[in-house]
Amino acid sequence: MNDDVKRLLAAALNExxxxxxxxxxxxxxxxxxxxxxxxTAIVSGxxxxxxxxxxxxxxxxxxxxxxxxxxxAVEQRxxxxxxxxxxxxAVQQITLVAYTGKQPKGYRVKQVPDxxxxxxxxxxxxxxxxxxxxxxxxxxxxxxIAVLSTSSDAPPESLTxxxxxxxxxxxxYYRKTEGGQILTYQDKASGRWVDVQVPGQLNWDxxxxxxxxxxxxxxxxxxxxxx
Amino acid sequence: xxxxxxxxxxxxxxxxxxxxLVRTARLLAGGDxxxxxDLVQTALVRAYVAWGRIRENDxxxxxxxxxxxxxxIDESRRPWWRRERSTAFLPEPSVPAPHDGLGEAVRAALAxxxxxxxxxVVLRHWLDLSVEQTAEWLGCTEGTVKSQNAxxxxxxxxxxxxxxxxxxxxxVPSGRRSR
Numbered sequence: 001m002n003d004d005v006k007r008l009l010a011a012a013l014n015e016x017x018x019x020x021x022x023x024x025x026x027x028x029x030x031x032x033x034x035x036x037x038x039x040t041a042i043v044s045g046x047x048x049x050x051x052x053x054x055x056x057x058x059x060x061x062x063x064x065x066x067x068x069x070x071x072x073a074v075e076q077r078x079x080x081x082x083x084x085x086x087x088x089x090a091v092q093q094i095t096l097v098a099y100t101g102k103q104p105k106g107y108r109v110k111q112v113p114d115x116x117x118x119x120x121x122x123x124x125x126x127x128x129x130x131x132x133x134x135x136x137x138x139x140x141x142x143x144x145i146a147v148l149s150t151s152s153d154a155p156p157e158s159l160t161x162x163x164x165x166x167x168x169x170x171x172x173y174y175r176k177t178e179g180g181q182i183l184t185y186q187d188k189a190s191g192r193w194v195d196v197q198v199p200g201q202l203n204w205d206x207x208x209x210x211x212x213x214x215x216x217x218x219x220x221x222x223x224x225x226x227x
Numbered sequence: 228x229x230x231x232x233x234x235x236x237x238x239x240x241x242x243x244x245x246x247x248l249v250r251t252a253r254l255l256a257g258g259d260x261x262x263x264x265d266l267v268q269t270a271l272v273r274a275y276v277a278w279g280r281i282r283e284n285d286x287x288x289x290x291x292x293x294x295x296x297x298x299x300i301d302e303s304r305r306p307w308w309r310r311e312r313s314t315a316f317l318p319e320p321s322v323p324a325p326h327d328g329l330g331e332a333v334r335a336a337l338a339x340x341x342x343x344x345x346x347x348v349v350l351r352h353w354l355d356l357s358v359e360q361t362a363e364w365l366g367c368t369e370g371t372v373k374s375q376n377a378x379x380x381x382x383x384x385x386x387x388x389x390x391x392x393x394x395x396x397x398x399v400p401s402g403r404r405s406r
């Protein structure tokens with residue numbers, strides 16, 4: 001049986017067709033660029049961490065009873081105690097605000113990140129991006145929130161991979177991927193499984209993604225997305 | 228080791244193994260040569276970053292193959308991540324593949340399989356991995372590998388051999404054990 005399948009796979013490769021040309025040096029160049037990007041990210045992250053560590057200590061000194069106005073929620077979250085070990089650098093989560101615009105096709109949305117807008121919706125996808133995003137293409141998901149109805153041919157076990165997270169009254173499954181985070185859950189109203197893909201720049205944790213997802217409803221027979 | 232020496236060594240590795248890596252990636256991508264190239268490029272970038280470590284392995288190509296499979300599975304979970312970028316130059320026109328009935332049929336049948344099921348077929352039947360190795364690569368149980376493989380083979384047979392027509396490859400002789 002295996003040899004038969006192997007012969008079929010060999011036939012699928014259609015060896016008679018001319019192979020795509022390549023230069024190994026192109027792969028070396030791509031690798032070098034990746035290394036350079038990682039080094040830049042590490043240096044940038046270290047610089048930000050140093051600034052925040054210094055700013056956190058300064059904020060802690062300022063939080064004593066001096067008659068100052070109460071700190072905002074973000075400052076409170078990021079103020080480390082001076083009697084405990086230094087806290088990790090604070091990251092500011094972009095908050096959710098009520099969505100009051102026109103509802104997109106296929107979905108109902110209650111909240112969006114502050115400063116973000118619904119860029120487009122189809123029968124199988126919903127894209128939310130910063131209002132000042134240069135990329136206005138609703139078919140491009142890079143650095144945007146994408147809400148997608150999962151493919152109907154997705155293996156059942158793939159839908160529950162990840163850390164369980166409550167999404168309203170159902171259980172979602174959260175995992176990190178290269179470039180972002182994904183929360184998969186079954187929309188209660190429609191019964192469809194939904195992927196919520198979130199870019200890293202929102203600095204959202206699983207709970208915040210779940211809070212956003214709980215406000216999204218699939219309506220009108222939103223269809224499959226296929227990869 | 229000097230960076231230039233590592234780069235030359237990596238380029239030699241690519242020269243030796245790239246064609247086979249692309250073939251594996253094409254099967255995972257259901258025959259799509261452009262998606263396959265994306266998978267291979269992604270995996271080779273990862274390999275380059277880790278080259279100082281993986282070059283000491285007995286079999287560094289296995290690392291890259293596994294990276295291709297991971298990229299394939301990751302991509303299947305995030306449909307429509309656009310990789311295209313607008314350029315000032317038009318890409319070279321692709322050379323159309325010669326007409327090949329069986330090859331086209333198999334590619335279409337492969338593409339009809341869900342991504343993880345297709346990966347099971349490629350790992351078990353193209354790379355000849357064991358059930359245990361396949362389960363480890365895909366992060367699932369051996370039982371899942373066996374059931375996915377059985378379903379995949381059944382589906383391929385159904386798609387490639389319409390009812391009443393002889394199968395495109397010789398049937399397995401009776402008494403021969405399958406893996």
